[in-house]
Amino acid sequence: MSVQPHVIREIRRQPESWCQALRLLPGVRDALPRDGERVAVLGCGTSWFMAVAYAALREAAGAGETDAFPASQFPAARRYDRIVVISRSGTTTEIVRAIDGITVPVTAVTAVEDSPVARAATDEIVLGFADERSVVQTLFATTALMLLRGSLGEPLDDVIEQAAAVLGAGAALPAEVENAEQFTFLGNGWRFGVGLEAGLKVREAARLWSEAYPQLEYRHGPISIAQPGRAVWVFGAAEEGILTDVAATGAVVVADDLDPVADLVRVQSLAARRAVAAGLDPDHPRSLTRSVVLAEPA
Numbered sequence: 001m002s003v004q005p006h007v008i009r010e011i012r013r014q015p016e017s018w019c020q021a022l023r024l025l026p027g028v029r030d031a032l033p034r035d036g037e038r039v040a041v042l043g044c045g046t047s048w049f050m051a052v053a054y055a056a057l058r059e060a061a062g063a064g065e066t067d068a069f070p071a072s073q074f075p076a077a078r079r080y081d082r083i084v085v086i087s088r089s090g091t092t093t094e095i096v097r098a099i100d101g102i103t104v105p106v107t108a109v110t111a112v113e114d115s116p117v118a119r120a121a122t123d124e125i126v127l128g129f130a131d132e133r134s135v136v137q138t139l140f141a142t143t144a145l146m147l148l149r150g151s152l153g154e155p156l157d158d159v160i161e162q163a164a165a166v167l168g169a170g171a172a173l174p175a176e177v178e179n180a181e182q183f184t185f186l187g188n189g190w191r192f193g194v195g196l197e198a199g200l201k202v203r204e205a206a207r208l209w210s211e212a213y214p215q216l217e218y219r220h221g222p223i224s225i226a227q228p229g230r231a232v233w234v235f236g237a238a239e240e241g242i243l244t245d246v247a248a249t250g251a252v253v254v255a256d257d258l259d260p261v262a263d264l265v266r267v268q269s270l271a272a273r274r275a276v277a278a279g280l281d282p283d284h285p286r287s288l289t290r291s292v293v294l295a296e297p298a
Helices: 006-012 014-031 046-060 093-099 116-120 139-151 157-167 190-206 242-247 260-277
Strands: 039-043 066-070 082-087 106-110 123-126 182-187 209-213 230-235 252-255
Touching (some): 006 014, 014 157, 039 046, 046 066, 046 190, 106 116, 106 139, 139 260, 182 190
Parallel strands (some): 082 106, 106 123, 182 230
16 A cells, blocks of 8 residues: 555554543543442443453452443343443444433443434543544554543553554564464453454454454363464463463464553554555455444334
8 A cells, every 4th residue: 555554643643642541531530430330331343342351450450340241232121330331433323222211320432522422421531532534443442441441540651651662663573473374362351352352453454363362261272273373462461381382382472561452552553564565455444334333223
C-alpha cells in the first residue's frame, strides 16, 4: 500500500491517548462503579474482550463482583447494581438492545457523543480523542481499558513507558515470530481478555490463524497444534512447565516481562505489518464494518 494505513497511525497514538484518558479520571469517577457494587460489563468483539479484562481486574482488586458478557448474551434478569457498556461507535445494536429498559445505572464508555448507546445510558464517558478511522480497533479499546485500570488505582506510568518503548522499536521480535504462520495467545485472569484481543487483531488485520486460551487450559488439547513455524505468546508470568512444554513442540515462544497492554501494542503492530506485507488493507478487513447495526425485527 502506498499510503500508510490509519491503523498504524492509531496504534502509535496509544501512549498519548492513555495519558489523556487518565487525566479525565477525576471528572468521571462518579460515572464509574463504586466499590462494592455488583457490576456487569458488556461489549461486542474487541469491546467484549476489554470487558473481560476489566471484570477480572476489578474482582482481583477487591472492588466488587464483576461479570463480563457479550451484549447479545447478557442475562437481563440477573440482579446488578450497575451496568458498564463499552462501545466505540455507540451504535452497536446488541448493546442498545441489552440496556433497553434497564432500571439500574448504566455507564457507557464510548468514542461518540450523543450516540444511541450514550443516549440510553445513565452516565457517559466520551473518549472522542481516541476515536479511529480504521475499522480495526486498537486505540479506543486500549484507552478504555487503561481508563478503567486507572479507576482501580493502578499505577500505570510504567505501562505507558513500555508501550512507548515498543513503538520506538525497543522490543523487536525475532524473525521466526514475525513470520509465524499461526499464533496462540495465553494469559491468566485479566490477561486472558488481552489474549483474546491479540488473537482477534491477528485474524482481522492479517487473516492469520490465531487462538487464545487461559494458560493451564493450553495443555488440554490446544497444544497439539504447536509445531515449528508457529508461535505461542504468553501474556504475564508463565505458569510452571508451560515454556518447557511448548519448546518441546518446536513452536517459537514469546514470553517476557512486558505489561500485557504494552505487549498487546506489539501484537497490533505485528498484525498491521503482516497485513501490509501481504497486500491487505488492515483498515478495512474483509466482511467487517465499523459497527454492527442490525435491522429491527418486523
